[in-house]
Amino acid sequence: MDERTAAGAERQQLPDGPSVWCTSGPAAVAMWREMLPPGTYHRAARRLRGGDTLVDVGANIGLLSLHCARARPGLRIIAAEPAPALHTCLERNLAEHAGTARWRAERTAVGDRAGHLSFTYYPQAPGNSGLYADRQADDGITLAFLRNSGIDAEDAAELLDGLHEGVELTVPVVTVSELLRRHRVDRVDLLKVDVERAELDVLRGVEREHWPLVGAVVAEVHDEGGRLDAVRDLLGAQGFDVRVGQDPLLAGTPLYDVEAVRDV
Template sequence: MDTGTRPAPGPRPFEPVEVRLPGHAPVWGVGSAETMSVWREMTPDGMYGRAAARLRPGDRVLDIGANVGLASVFFHDVQPGITTVAVEPAPDLYACLQANLAAHVPGSRAVRAAVTDRVGHSRFVYYPNAPSNSGLHTDPVTDDALTRRYLENSGVEEEFIEMVLEGLHDGVSLEVPTLTVSTLLRERPYGDIALLKVDVERAELEVLRGVEAADWPRIGEVVAEVHDEGGRLDACCDLLRAQGFHISVDQDPALAGTELYEIEARRA
């Protein structure tokens, strides 16, 4: 059966693309359209904007599934006194992440790994044409359907949707190191984490299960994009409530009719 995944090719040169965001200094990305699409999520009235507004000088953010680091850049734009530990397994995205942290989030650190509930190595599928949809649990058919619904909700015509979807989720299989949140917290004396941000394409519950009981009190807030398949949304909410968080769940209107939701979990 064709899973849409091919073996990893040999080494190839990668050159980040400089992308000029509206009203912002240039950032590095794997492509202009992809970078702009991710940046559009960074709005003052969205989940990330609300979380950024609650950050204070000296706070530390743990950015899991950092992509090229635009959420970390945005958080620092809103509150320049923060630092970030940003984690991303895909080599091309990680190269951009390093450059963006160095340019825009001083004192922060990039880590190349996937975060899950165990330490080791795992298969990771990278979508060169849709990097933000890459992950440990990719499903090209479902990913096509989600993208289709998003484009339909955005008013894009069917003919153009078919063009966009052609080869969009053809993947490259990589082996990547895996860590847990608690492993990261033990690795260096990071102190408390004001905000844990999770965007990991169907591995959300695994990330949360990788936080050991003793480490939960060190985490002040969680924001996560969750694919609600097989009861994952309820399981994430139940886990967070058990750790003393108050939960709110929302869905971007552009994603209505999909399984993608947003969780904001805050301490009382």
């Protein structure tokens, strides 16, 4: 297999991590940073045990799945990613680095009902792609991140140029509950949700009978239109202890991390 494929994938060596397939090396490195301590995803991975089940919604190229599989051998992983180029990388990365994990990678978006929807794919910023992409808002979030990272305004503006030029795709959509039925999942030790404004849709797609199977949720939430409070209320009503935090590099943006674990 060539180091660069017809799908536009390339190899990227991650800092203190594996060499992975991705569509954007800088984006892969930035996403890998989220897996490292003291981040939300790192804490969630530490709570897993061998043999646990991870449902990775908005898997992108699979970095959380890989991080969890490396930290906890023997996991079962159900990963969902709708963008074809990212899904190709996801499958290759799991095949190369998932070790003893049992995994399946579904090429689908996840929402509150099954069907097909328009999905905006950003080739230069794949992690910001989504069903509810908003170029102006996404530019604003990225600009704040760059400034918080110490990049001056002129350089930040140059980096933003064309970053969120999107390609419109039509993608299949399923619910979390359909994924659980499809793969005969009888427990979800960690449900991860990173879907760029569709997080409430994903959680509303968990049917009442399946909520008791879910032990923990970690989600990135765009707090627009009261979405953060709605997510917190939904998870609290299902018996989770909910904590909200924000990466210092995202200060001044509507992006928050939500960690929810069962009260014991």
